[in-house]
Amino acid sequence: MDTSAFQIHPQLAQTSYPLASLAYSELRLVDDARYPWILVIPRVPDAVELIDLPPEVRTPVGIEIDHVCRVLRDVFAPYKLNVAALGNQVRQLHVHVIARYVDDPAWPNPVWGVGSSEPYPEDALASRLRLLSAAFQ
Amino acid sequence: MDTSAFQIHPQLAQTSYPLASLAYSELRLVDDARYPWILVIPRVPDAVELIDLPPEVRTPVGIEIDHVCRVLRDVFAPYKLNVAALGNQVRQLHVHVIARYVDDPAWPNPVWGVGSSEPYPEDALASRLRLLSAAFQ
Numbered sequence: 001m002d003t004s005a006f007q008i009h010p011q012l013a014q015t016s017y018p019l020a021s022l023a024y025s026e027l028r029l030v031d032d033a034r035y036p037w038i039l040v041i042p043r044v045p046d047a048v049e050l051i052d053l054p055p056e057v058r059t060p061v062g063i064e065i066d067h068v069c070r071v072l073r074d075v076f077a078p079y080k081l082n083v084a085a086l087g088n089q090v091r092q093l094h095v096h097v098i099a100r101y102v103d104d105p106a107w108p109n110p111v112w113g114v115g116s117s118e119p120y121p122e123d124a125l126a127s128r129l130r131l132l133s134a135a136f137q
Numbered sequence: 138m139d140t141s142a143f144q145i146h147p148q149l150a151q152t153s154y155p156l157a158s159l160a161y162s163e164l165r166l167v168d169d170a171r172y173p174w175i176l177v178i179p180r181v182p183d184a185v186e187l188i189d190l191p192p193e194v195r196t197p198v199g200i201e202i203d204h205v206c207r208v209l210r211d212v213f214a215p216y217k218l219n220v221a222a223l224g225n226q227v228r229q230l231h232v233h234v235i236a237r238y239v240d241d242p243a244w245p246n247p248v249w250g251v252g253s254s255e256p257y258p259e260d261a262l263a264s265r266l267r268l269l270s271a272a273f274q
Contacts, residue, residue, distance in 0.1 A: 048217075049210075049217075049218055050203065050206070050220065051203050051206045051210070051218075058203070062199050066187065066188050066195070069186065069188045070188055073186075073188070080185075080186075080223075080228070081186055081188075081222075082221070082223045082224075082225070083187065083221065083222045084219070084220065084221035084222070084223070084247075085218075085219070085220045086217075086219045086221070086247055087217055087219075088237060088245040088246065088247070089245050100225060107225060108225035108226050109225065109249065109250055110221075110223055110225070110247055110249050110250070112246065112247050113246055
Protein backbone atom coordinates (compact mmCIF):
# COMPACT_ATOMS: atom_id res chain seq x y z
CA MET A 1 0.00 0.00 0.00
CA ASP A 2 1.28 3.47 -0.92
CA THR A 3 1.34 5.45 2.30
CA SER A 4 3.36 8.36 0.90
CA ALA A 5 0.32 10.66 0.95
CA PHE A 6 -0.31 9.93 4.64
CA GLN A 7 -0.16 12.87 7.00
CA ILE A 8 -1.37 13.11 10.56
CA HIS A 9 -4.38 15.42 10.81
CA PRO A 10 -3.25 18.78 12.25
CA GLN A 11 -5.77 18.59 15.11
CA LEU A 12 -4.36 15.23 16.21
CA ALA A 13 -0.79 16.41 15.72
CA GLN A 14 -1.36 19.52 17.82
CA THR A 15 -2.75 17.64 20.81
CA SER A 16 -0.34 14.71 20.97
CA TYR A 17 3.34 13.78 20.73
CA PRO A 18 4.96 11.17 18.49
CA LEU A 19 5.72 8.03 20.47
CA ALA A 20 6.54 5.20 18.11
CA SER A 21 6.05 3.98 14.56
CA LEU A 22 4.74 0.44 14.35
CA ALA A 23 4.63 -1.44 11.07
CA TYR A 24 1.17 -0.13 10.16
CA SER A 25 0.38 2.64 12.63
CA GLU A 26 1.76 5.79 14.18
CA LEU A 27 1.45 5.93 17.95
CA ARG A 28 1.00 9.31 19.63
CA LEU A 29 0.83 10.21 23.29
CA VAL A 30 -2.15 12.48 23.97
CA ASP A 31 -1.02 15.62 25.78
CA ASP A 32 -3.26 15.18 28.79
CA ALA A 33 -1.46 14.24 31.99
CA ARG A 34 -4.75 13.13 33.60
CA TYR A 35 -4.75 9.81 31.73
CA PRO A 36 -2.19 7.54 30.07
CA TRP A 37 -3.68 7.88 26.59
CA ILE A 38 -2.33 6.72 23.27
CA LEU A 39 -3.66 7.28 19.76
CA VAL A 40 -3.17 4.52 17.20
CA ILE A 41 -3.28 6.08 13.74
CA PRO A 42 -3.02 3.64 10.82
CA ARG A 43 -0.69 5.05 8.16
CA VAL A 44 -3.37 4.85 5.46
CA PRO A 45 -4.25 8.04 3.56
CA ASP A 46 -7.93 9.00 3.80
CA ALA A 47 -8.89 6.12 6.11
CA VAL A 48 -11.99 6.86 8.18
CA GLU A 49 -13.42 3.58 9.47
CA LEU A 50 -11.54 0.46 10.60
CA ILE A 51 -13.78 -1.60 8.31
CA ASP A 52 -12.60 0.42 5.31
CA LEU A 53 -9.01 -0.67 5.73
CA PRO A 54 -7.95 -3.25 3.15
CA PRO A 55 -8.12 -6.73 4.74
CA GLU A 56 -4.33 -7.10 4.64
CA VAL A 57 -4.08 -3.93 6.74
CA ARG A 58 -7.15 -4.38 8.95
CA THR A 59 -5.77 -7.53 10.53
CA PRO A 60 -2.31 -6.21 11.52
CA VAL A 61 -3.79 -2.89 12.68
CA GLY A 62 -6.06 -4.87 15.01
CA ILE A 63 -3.02 -6.68 16.34
CA GLU A 64 -1.21 -3.36 16.85
CA ILE A 65 -4.19 -1.96 18.79
CA ASP A 66 -4.11 -5.02 21.04
CA HIS A 67 -0.37 -4.58 21.46
CA VAL A 68 -0.87 -0.99 22.60
CA CYS A 69 -3.50 -2.22 25.08
CA ARG A 70 -1.06 -4.76 26.51
CA VAL A 71 1.75 -2.22 26.82
CA LEU A 72 -0.50 0.31 28.57
CA ARG A 73 -1.66 -2.40 30.94
CA ASP A 74 1.84 -3.66 31.63
CA VAL A 75 3.24 -0.19 32.21
CA PHE A 76 0.38 1.45 34.11
CA ALA A 77 -1.65 -1.40 35.64
CA PRO A 78 -4.97 0.40 35.10
CA TYR A 79 -8.27 -0.81 36.51
CA LYS A 80 -9.76 -0.77 33.01
CA LEU A 81 -8.75 -0.08 29.44
CA ASN A 82 -10.91 2.07 27.22
CA VAL A 83 -10.54 1.42 23.50
CA ALA A 84 -12.53 3.52 21.06
CA ALA A 85 -12.70 4.49 17.42
CA LEU A 86 -14.99 7.53 17.35
CA GLY A 87 -13.80 10.10 14.80
CA ASN A 88 -16.69 12.50 15.15
CA GLN A 89 -14.46 15.53 15.58
CA VAL A 90 -11.47 14.44 13.50
CA ARG A 91 -12.48 12.15 10.68
CA GLN A 92 -9.02 10.68 10.07
CA LEU A 93 -9.03 7.14 11.44
CA HIS A 94 -7.56 7.05 14.92
CA VAL A 95 -8.15 4.70 17.82
CA HIS A 96 -7.98 5.83 21.43
CA VAL A 97 -6.43 3.50 23.98
CA ILE A 98 -6.72 4.91 27.48
CA ALA A 99 -5.69 3.52 30.86
CA ARG A 100 -8.43 4.23 33.39
CA TYR A 101 -8.45 4.26 37.16
CA VAL A 102 -11.29 4.48 39.65
CA ASP A 103 -9.80 7.71 40.97
CA ASP A 104 -9.19 9.44 37.65
CA PRO A 105 -11.07 12.71 36.97
CA ALA A 106 -13.68 11.22 34.64
CA TRP A 107 -14.33 7.86 36.27
CA PRO A 108 -16.67 6.02 35.66
CA ASN A 109 -17.55 8.08 32.61
CA PRO A 110 -15.67 8.19 29.34
CA VAL A 111 -12.90 10.79 29.27
CA TRP A 112 -14.18 12.91 26.41
CA GLY A 113 -15.75 16.21 27.33
CA VAL A 114 -14.82 15.99 31.02
CA GLY A 115 -13.00 19.12 32.18
CA SER A 116 -10.02 20.41 30.23
CA SER A 117 -6.93 18.54 29.21
CA GLU A 118 -3.88 19.14 31.37
CA PRO A 119 -0.75 19.38 29.24
CA TYR A 120 2.22 17.46 30.62
CA PRO A 121 4.81 19.50 32.47
CA GLU A 122 8.07 19.35 30.51
CA ASP A 123 9.87 16.88 32.77
CA ALA A 124 6.90 14.57 33.12
CA LEU A 125 6.43 14.57 29.35
CA ALA A 126 10.05 13.65 28.69
CA SER A 127 9.99 10.86 31.22
CA ARG A 128 6.67 9.45 29.98
CA LEU A 129 7.79 9.54 26.35
CA ARG A 130 11.03 7.81 27.32
CA LEU A 131 9.21 5.13 29.32
CA LEU A 132 6.68 4.40 26.58
CA SER A 133 9.09 4.64 23.67
CA ALA A 134 11.21 2.00 25.36
CA ALA A 135 8.15 -0.19 25.88
CA PHE A 136 7.37 -0.07 22.16
CA GLN A 137 10.87 -0.90 20.98
CA MET B 138 -14.35 -23.07 25.29
CA ASP B 139 -17.02 -23.79 27.90
CA THR B 140 -19.50 -20.95 27.69
CA SER B 141 -22.16 -22.62 29.86
CA ALA B 142 -21.48 -20.23 32.76
CA PHE B 143 -22.01 -17.19 30.53
CA GLN B 144 -24.81 -14.85 31.48
CA ILE B 145 -25.48 -11.34 30.27
CA HIS B 146 -24.90 -8.80 33.02
CA PRO B 147 -28.28 -7.66 34.41
CA GLN B 148 -27.53 -4.00 33.73
CA LEU B 149 -26.86 -4.73 30.06
CA ALA B 150 -29.88 -7.04 29.86
CA GLN B 151 -32.19 -4.41 31.34
CA THR B 152 -31.23 -1.70 28.89
CA SER B 153 -31.17 -3.70 25.65
CA TYR B 154 -33.05 -6.31 23.66
CA PRO B 155 -31.73 -9.56 22.22
CA LEU B 156 -31.09 -9.20 18.51
CA ALA B 157 -29.04 -12.13 17.27
CA SER B 158 -26.60 -14.79 18.39
CA LEU B 159 -23.45 -14.93 16.31
CA ALA B 160 -20.96 -17.78 16.62
CA TYR B 161 -19.02 -16.06 19.43
CA SER B 162 -21.11 -13.10 20.55
CA GLU B 163 -24.58 -12.08 21.60
CA LEU B 164 -25.89 -8.98 19.85
CA ARG B 165 -28.28 -6.71 21.73
CA LEU B 166 -30.13 -3.60 20.55
CA VAL B 167 -29.70 -0.78 23.07
CA ASP B 168 -33.09 0.59 24.07
CA ASP B 169 -32.42 4.16 23.02
CA ALA B 170 -34.31 5.29 19.95
CA ARG B 171 -31.97 8.28 19.51
CA TYR B 172 -29.23 6.13 17.96
CA PRO B 173 -28.99 2.82 16.12
CA TRP B 174 -26.82 1.15 18.78
CA ILE B 175 -25.79 -2.46 19.12
CA LEU B 176 -23.85 -4.19 21.89
CA VAL B 177 -21.53 -7.03 20.93
CA ILE B 178 -21.09 -9.27 23.98
CA PRO B 179 -18.67 -12.18 23.54
CA ARG B 180 -20.12 -15.32 25.13
CA VAL B 181 -17.12 -15.78 27.41
CA PRO B 182 -17.71 -16.01 31.16
CA ASP B 183 -15.85 -13.35 33.18
CA ALA B 184 -14.32 -11.64 30.14
CA VAL B 185 -13.40 -8.00 30.81
CA GLU B 186 -10.89 -6.86 28.18
CA LEU B 187 -10.73 -7.83 24.50
CA ILE B 188 -7.04 -8.65 24.98
CA ASP B 189 -7.94 -11.22 27.64
CA LEU B 190 -9.92 -13.33 25.20
CA PRO B 191 -8.09 -16.49 24.20
CA PRO B 192 -6.47 -15.94 20.77
CA GLU B 193 -8.84 -18.41 19.10
CA VAL B 194 -11.76 -16.26 20.32
CA ARG B 195 -10.19 -12.81 20.01
CA THR B 196 -9.84 -13.12 16.24
CA PRO B 197 -13.40 -14.21 15.41
CA VAL B 198 -14.84 -11.70 17.90
CA GLY B 199 -12.96 -8.97 16.04
CA ILE B 200 -14.47 -10.21 12.80
CA GLU B 201 -17.95 -10.20 14.38
CA ILE B 202 -17.48 -6.60 15.57
CA ASP B 203 -16.51 -5.60 12.03
CA HIS B 204 -19.55 -7.47 10.71
CA VAL B 205 -21.82 -5.51 13.04
CA CYS B 206 -20.20 -2.29 11.81
CA ARG B 207 -20.89 -3.25 8.20
CA VAL B 208 -24.51 -4.18 8.90
CA LEU B 209 -25.16 -0.92 10.76
CA ARG B 210 -23.60 1.01 7.92
CA ASP B 211 -25.52 -0.89 5.25
CA VAL B 212 -28.83 -0.54 7.05
CA PHE B 213 -28.58 3.01 8.41
CA ALA B 214 -26.02 4.79 6.20
CA PRO B 215 -24.62 6.81 9.13
CA TYR B 216 -22.12 9.63 8.72
CA LYS B 217 -19.78 7.86 11.16
CA LEU B 218 -19.55 4.69 13.16
CA ASN B 219 -18.51 4.80 16.79
CA VAL B 220 -16.94 1.60 18.10
CA ALA B 221 -15.92 1.39 21.74
CA ALA B 222 -14.99 -1.06 24.44
CA LEU B 223 -15.24 0.95 27.67
CA GLY B 224 -16.65 -1.17 30.49
CA ASN B 225 -16.25 1.39 33.25
CA GLN B 226 -19.81 1.01 34.49
CA VAL B 227 -20.43 -2.63 33.59
CA ARG B 228 -17.26 -4.66 33.72
CA GLN B 229 -18.53 -7.55 31.59
CA LEU B 230 -16.86 -7.27 28.19
CA HIS B 231 -19.17 -5.55 25.72
CA VAL B 232 -18.43 -3.48 22.64
CA HIS B 233 -20.62 -0.58 21.56
CA VAL B 234 -21.25 -0.10 17.86
CA ILE B 235 -23.24 3.06 17.22
CA ALA B 236 -24.41 4.69 14.00
CA ARG B 237 -23.90 8.43 14.26
CA TYR B 238 -25.36 11.33 12.31
CA VAL B 239 -24.48 15.01 12.26
CA ASP B 240 -27.99 15.81 13.46
CA ASP B 241 -28.20 13.27 16.29
CA PRO B 242 -28.61 14.63 19.84
CA ALA B 243 -25.00 14.11 20.93
CA TRP B 244 -23.12 15.04 17.76
CA PRO B 245 -20.14 15.60 17.57
CA ASN B 246 -19.63 14.26 21.08
CA PRO B 247 -19.74 10.64 22.16
CA VAL B 248 -23.24 9.46 23.11
CA TRP B 249 -22.53 8.52 26.72
CA GLY B 250 -23.84 10.90 29.34
CA VAL B 251 -25.75 13.08 26.89
CA GLY B 252 -29.37 13.53 27.97
CA SER B 253 -31.48 10.51 28.82
CA SER B 254 -32.09 7.45 26.76
CA GLU B 255 -35.39 7.36 24.91
CA PRO B 256 -36.90 3.88 25.01
CA TYR B 257 -38.30 2.71 21.69
CA PRO B 258 -42.05 2.99 21.28
CA GLU B 259 -43.49 -0.54 20.95
CA ASP B 260 -44.08 -0.43 17.20
CA ALA B 261 -40.73 1.13 16.40
CA LEU B 262 -38.99 -1.47 18.55
CA ALA B 263 -40.68 -4.37 16.81
CA SER B 264 -39.89 -3.01 13.40
CA ARG B 265 -36.26 -2.24 14.23
CA LEU B 266 -35.70 -5.67 15.77
CA ARG B 267 -37.26 -7.27 12.71
CA LEU B 268 -35.11 -5.23 10.33
CA LEU B 269 -31.87 -5.93 12.17
CA SER B 270 -32.58 -9.57 12.95
CA ALA B 271 -33.09 -10.14 9.25
CA ALA B 272 -29.82 -8.36 8.47
CA PHE B 273 -27.94 -10.69 10.83
CA GLN B 274 -29.40 -13.90 9.45
